[in-house]
Amino acid sequence: MKVFIVGTGLIGGSFALDLKAEVSNVEVYGIDESEQHLEEALKAGLIDHKAEFEDLAKADLVYLAIPVDASLQILPKVLDIVNDDCVVTDAGSTKEQLCLKVADHPRRRNYLAGHPIAGTEFSGPSAALHGLFKYKTNIICEIEKTAFKLQEKALEIFNAIGMRIRYMDPVSHDRHIAYVSHLSHISSFMLGKTVLEKEKNERDIFDLAGSGFASTVRLAKSSPEMWTPIFRQNKKNVMETLDEYISNLKHFRQLMEADNFEEVFQEMEKTNHIKDVLNGITQNENLKILENGK
Numbered sequence: 001m002k003v004f005i006v007g008t009g010l011i012g013g014s015f016a017l018d019l020k021a022e023v024s025n026v027e028v029y030g031i032d033e034s035e036q037h038l039e040e041a042l043k044a045g046l047i048d049h050k051a052e053f054e055d056l057a058k059a060d061l062v063y064l065a066i067p068v069d070a071s072l073q074i075l076p077k078v079l080d081i082v083n084d085d086c087v088v089t090d091a092g093s094t095k096e097q098l099c100l101k102v103a104d105h106p107r108r109r110n111y112l113a114g115h116p117i118a119g120t121e122f123s124g125p126s127a128a129l130h131g132l133f134k135y136k137t138n139i140i141c142e143i144e145k146t147a148f149k150l151q152e153k154a155l156e157i158f159n160a161i162g163m164r165i166r167y168m169d170p171v172s173h174d175r176h177i178a179y180v181s182h183l184s185h186i187s188s189f190m191l192g193k194t195v196l197e198k199e200k201n202e203r204d205i206f207d208l209a210g211s212g213f214a215s216t217v218r219l220a221k222s223s224p225e226m227w228t229p230i231f232r233q234n235k236k237n238v239m240e241t242l243d244e245y246i247s248n249l250k251h252f253r254q255l256m257e258a259d260n261f262e263e264v265f266q267e268m269e270k271t272n273h274i275k276d277v278l279n280g281i282t283q284n285e286n287l288k289i290l291e292n293g294k
């Protein structure tokens with residue numbers, strides 16, 4: 001099977017690594033606008049060959065892992081060029097605009113909209129990780145719009161690399177993801193900014209900050225090239241989540257100003273419920289491991 005990875009960074013590179021480990025007879029081709037990334041990906045063994053856009057005509061599967069604004073431009077052109085038996089899927093963090101963009105494309109049935117809920121704050125081929133997708137959710141949108149045999153082909157691959165599948169419509173996807181992913185990145189970026197603006201002496205941050213600070217600003221290391229187009233595409237939902245978050249921050253401040261520490265306590269105690277929710281996720285993962293007998 002000839003798999004073409006368009007965008008050989010963290011996500012494309014990790015997908016390539018897992019494919020090579022878990023699927024037999026796979027040949028991985030890489031396409032990237034950065035010659036340096038392609039070279040790195042080749043050297044690191046993420047891809048077997050460098051390729052050009054025109055070579056997509058011989059692909060059996062195409063994985064688009066480029067920033068979401070670039071996907072809007074490139075997906076219709078990829079669909080124009082691939083053969084009838086090729087499935088084109090993607091990793092983009094937003095789904096509504098991309099699904100709309102190709103809604104009337106004559107090759108719409110070759111596309112399967114995806115979003116793996118797996119990643120890190122790092123980017124580029126050097127950030128690729130083997131096993132990144134294991135037991136992680138891949139959100140699939142509008143599966144009914146993909147040709148049945150191509151759904152089967154893609155799902156078989158996702159299954160082979162250990163992904164769990166969740167189906168969702170693109171509008172709900174973007175609304176939910178604004179809460180559980182996009183807002184946490186803005187919160188982390190702005191927490192980092194607040195501290196950097198005040199603590200001018202970097203040595204102080206280094207000496208005084210503990211793992212609490214490090215874990216809450218981890219996402220502030222993420223790539224602006226990836227995140228700016230995500231915020232642009234999901235602006236409406238992200239603005240709503242920001243309004244709610246800002247209102248919660250203001251409320252917390254008002255409680256403190258009024259010396260109402262009983263309610264401050266209650267606010268935190270209520271939010272401790274997040275432990276049960278996240279424990280549920282861990283239990284699900286453990287269950288999955290048991291089910292798979294691993």
Ligand SMILES: NC(=O)c1ccc[n+]([C@@H]2O[C@H](COP(=O)([O-])OP(=O)(O)OC[C@H]3O[C@@H](n4cnc5c(N)ncnc54)[C@H](O)[C@@H]3O)[C@@H](O)[C@H]2O)c1
Nearest residue numbers: 007009010011032033034065066070092093119120123124
């Ligand atoms: N980073 C994460 O945690 C994460 C998780 C899930 C989904 N995603 C999504 O996956 C996609 C890729 O993210 P990533 O973290 O791998 O980014 P990355 O920066 O690590 O890799 C992107 C690669 O695409 C290349 N590229 C950019 N524009 C291009 C174009 N027009 N044509 C060809 N190549 C191009 C870059 O040179 C780079 O090698 C994004 O759509 C992102 O929203 C990211």
Ligand SMILES: O=C(O)C(=O)C[C@]1(C(=O)O)C=C[C@@H](O)C=C1
Nearest residue numbers: 093116117118119120121180181
């Ligand atoms: O764990 C991280 O570092 C991530 O940022 C991964 C993360 C997220 O959970 O928000 C980031 C963007 C994606 O679209 C999906 C996953």
